[in-house]
Amino acid sequence: MATASETTLVTTHNESGTKWWTRFLDPSERTLAVLLLMPAALLLTLIIVYPVCRLIWTSFQNLSLTSGVPATFAGLENYTLVLEDPVFWETTWNTVLITLITVPGALLVGLALALMANLPFNVKWPVRLSLLIPWALPLSFAGLIFAWFFHSEYGVVNDVLRRLGIEGVIWFNSANWAFAAICLTIIWKTSSFMALIILAGLQTIPRSLYEAADVDGAGRLRQFFEITLPLLKPAIVVALIFRTITALQTFDIPFTMTRGGPGTSTSTLAMYIHQNTVDFLDLGYGSALAVVMFALSMGVTAVYLRMIRAKG
Amino acid sequence: MTLKRTMTLLLAGAAVTLSASVAMAQTNLRVFVSSQHRPDVWRKAFDMYEAKNANVKVMIETGGNTSEQQAQYLNTVMTAKDSSLDIMILDVIRPAQYAAAGWTVPFNDVLGSDAASAMKRYLPAYAEANTVDGKVVALPAFADAMFLYYRKDLLEKHGIQPPQTWDELAAAAKKVADAEKDPNLQGLSFQGKAIEGAVCTFLLPYWSMGKQLVSDGKLSFDKEAAVKSLKLWKDFVDQGVAKKNIAEVATDDTRKEFQAGNVLFAVNWSYAWGQFQGAESAVKNKVGVVKLPAVQGGQPASCLGGWEWGVSAYSNNKTEAQKFVQYLSSPEISEFMAINAALLPQFPEVYTDADVTKAVPWFANAKPVVETAKARPVTPRYNEVSEIIRTTVNGVLAGQSTPEEGATQMEGRLRRVLR
Known part of the structure; x- marks a missing residue:
């Protein structure tokens, strides 16, 4: 009864056209939707839209804090410089290579780990805990820990090799070995994330499918390729999208392991952006690099989204 | 009940306001000191200043263990125009860069009309490294x-x-x-x-x-x-x-x-x-x-090598900070740091000081090396x-x-x- 009378009151006000805000007291579905979305939209504008616009604007400026002169409009100058910069191409290539190696690598290792964790053990928590730990470890910690593992004199990797009678290498003294060490570390660090998502996917597959396959006489291998893998596809695609995007932004592990060395041979695009903005304080050039990286990530995401839509 | 609570809140508010006004009379200086250069001994030098200047409280902030890591931290603080740091110690290669970015305040006003002659007291290389286009952008902390x-x-x-x-x-x-x-x-x-x-x-x-x-x-x-x-x-x-x-x-x-x-x-x-x-x-x-x-x-x-004291352009206590830096960059503190932390003096005469040569005898041989060292x-x-x-x-x-x-x-x- 009370609600009904309130509604009447509000309607009366509206008809007399005095208080504009009163319609918020009994919003239509549309107004309610806008109202409820407003906080999220405002927050996103503040922390994403504004910084991205500002970044794009800065990328068209000559803005270097070390120059001592105020910012001037530069047009496309920063972008021309980016395209002519050999270090930009080198770091971009390194980033792409890291993505191409570590994403499939982490997928394979993660899949194997997930299948192992899904085995009907009596005690499940040790397996699951060991899956969670690499995932929960901060990236830079992982980088620092593995930098010690791969240290040519004090590291555990060369020590194990030596005990096996193999002469170890000076990992960070060679571009290829340093790159391999970084990729191994990234795969170790990220395959548990893959495994967690795939494990969640595995648990949604009904037992009954396997029981039916058993009855029909399908072997374990056949079951894996005909049941497990097709039903895991959505989980795998989600894991791949997340992993690819973070792989394109690789920063922490190479930064803490090699600082991009020897020379600039293990430097990534994200590290080069950081170097130009934070170390060299060349905000204009750094922003142009960041816009290029942003475009690269957007492109890859678009490809994935199209793949999902095609599947759907 | 509610009245009582309101009274309590009011009292608490009054207390906060009062203590704030007491704090107004006091200047808090926050100083960034590189962790590899004996912040523990610098602390003693800061204590000596506090003892003589009751209205100044000095807090130490330290971090990173290489010059690059410290520069990265300070670059972030400065680009954010953060006023929480008043004074920072800078590797000898950085004062020119910080001055160009407008992050430090020149000392010319406090050094008097002839800043150049004030800088002549230091080893020539340090006078040079801290002077950019006639402006004294930082004062030497110690040599290396x-x-x-x-x-x-x-x-x-x-x-x-x-x-x-x-x-x-x-x-x-x-x-x-x-x-x-x-x-x-x-x-x-x-x-x-x-x-x-x-x-x-x-x-x-x-x-x-x-x-x-x-x-x-x-x-x-x-x-x-x-x-x-x-x-x-x-x-x-x-x-x-x-x-x-x-x-x-x-x-x-x-x-x-x-x-x-x-x-x-x-x-x-x-x-x-x-x-x-x-x-x-x-x-x-x-x-x-x-x-x-x-x-x-x-x-x-x-x-x-060597490190320099710079005063942040975003500090709210620039005058007090500059006064403090002048104290830190004095022959007395140079001698104190040489004896207690084995940091090389930025003043030529401190190398031959009797107490210094007694505490660190090899400094006598170090002087010609520092004097002829080349700046990056x-x-x-x-x-x-x-x-x-x-x-x-x-x-x-x-x-x-x-x-x-x-x-x-x-x-x-x-x-x-x-x-």
């Missing part, structure tokens, strides 16, 4: 330079004099290695990792050949000297005088390995001396220190210059490129930065 440390006991045992040239050093290292037959003993340790120290590694022989990297603000790169310098270090590795993974070695690795007794000769800054004489050192009383060797036919050269290029774009040099040195030592290729790359990249 690179030295050659050597194992006095081993050289005496094999009848060898401390080397005057790098060739003599290589010969001496081989002689000792052949006689000692100790696989853990390295002939020479220096900095090959892509850190700030590797810039000095490159410049030491380059300067020793009488060449400059920058003259009158313009690049004066001598490619032949650059190739020779890179080749000198690479040859040490190839001949087994330095260890194979020298490209992994940072400044403090050199210090630790020498301290553990595994190194015959080491290139390092003055801070290493105090550590070598410490209780945990395997080489206590077995260490000699001399000026760095020269290239054949050249002059010995050392890299100028003073340019606002120093970080880029540094990055180019250290990654090249690192790449050449790791065998990624030859000394010739390295020098060519370095020249090309430096030309783009120092047009």
Whole structure:
């Protein structure tokens, strides 16, 4: 009864056209939707839209804090410089290579780990805990820990090799070995994330499918390729999208392991952006690099989204 | 109930306001001190100031353990225009850059009408490093330079004099290695990792050949000297005088390995001396220190180090901060830090002070080295210059490129930065 009378009151006000805000007291579905979305939209504008616009604007400026002169409009100058910069191409290539190696690598290792964790053990928590730990470890910690593992004199990797009678290498003294060490570390660090998502996917597959396959006489291998893998596809695609995007932004592990060395041979695009903005304080050039990286990530995401839509 | 609560809140509010107004009369200064330069001893110097100036409270902030990490932190604070830091200690290569970015306040007003003559009290290199276009942008905190440390006991045992040239050093290292037959003993340790120290590694022989990297603000790169310098270090590795993974070695690795007794000769800054004489050192009383060797036919050269006090442009207490920095950059504090923290003085007369020579006798020999040490290029774009040099040195030592290729790359990249 009370609600009904309130509604009447509000309607009366509206008809007399005095208080504009009163319609918020009994919003239509549309107004309610806008109202409820407003906080999220405002927050996103503040922390994403504004910084991205500002970044794009800065990328068209000559803005270097070390120059001592105020910012001037530069047009496309920063972008021309980016395209002519050999270090930009080198770091971009390194980033792409890291993505191409570590994403499939982490997928394979993660899949194997997930299948192992899904085995009907009596005690499940040790397996699951060991899956969670690499995932929960901060990236830079992982980088620092593995930098010690791969240290040519004090590291555990060369020590194990030596005990096996193999002469170890000076990992960070060679571009290829340093790159391999970084990729191994990234795969170790990220395959548990893959495994967690795939494990969640595995648990949604009904037992009954396997029981039916058993009855029909399908072997374990056949079951894996005909049941497990097709039903895991959505989980795998989600894991791949997340992993690819973070792989394109690789920063922490190479930064803490090699600082991009020897020379600039293990430097990534994200590290080069950081170097130009934070170390060299060349905000204009750094922003142009960041816009290029942003475009690269957007492109890859678009490809994935199209793949999902095609599947759907 | 509600009335009581309101009263409590009001009282609490009044208390906060009162204590705030008490705090108004007091100035809080927050000082960033590099963790590798004895913040514990600086704290004592700060306490002495607080005792004389009751209205000033000084807080120490410290972090990072290399010059690069500290610069990264300070760059972030300064780009955010953060007012929480009032004073910061800066590596000698940075005051010019911070001044160009407008991050520090010049001292000219507080130094009086003739700032240039006030700066004459310091060693000339520091007066120069802290003056940009006639503006005094920071005041020297302490001096530093690179030295050659050597194992006095081993050289005496094999009848060898401390080397005057790098060739003599290589010969001496081989002689000792052949006689000692100790696989853990390295002939020479220096900095090959892509850190700030590797810039000095490159410049030491380059300067020793009488060449400059920058003259009158313009690049004066001598490619032949650059190739020779890179080749000198690479040859040490190839001949087994330095260890194979020298490209992994940072400044403090050199210090630790020498301290553990595994190194015959080491290139390092003055801070290493105090550590070598410490209780945990395997080489206590077995260490000699001399000026760095020269290239054949050249002059010995050392890299100028040292740190400077700058006052943040975003500080809310600039006047008090400048007064405090003037106190910190005085001969009295220089003497105090020399005696208690073994930091080299920025004033020439402190080296010969009786109390200083008693506490750190080798400072008397250090003075000519500091006086002739050369400054790395003073340019606002120093970080880029540094990055180019250290990654090249690192790449050449790791065998990624030859000394010739390295020098060519370095020249090309430096030309783009120092047009």
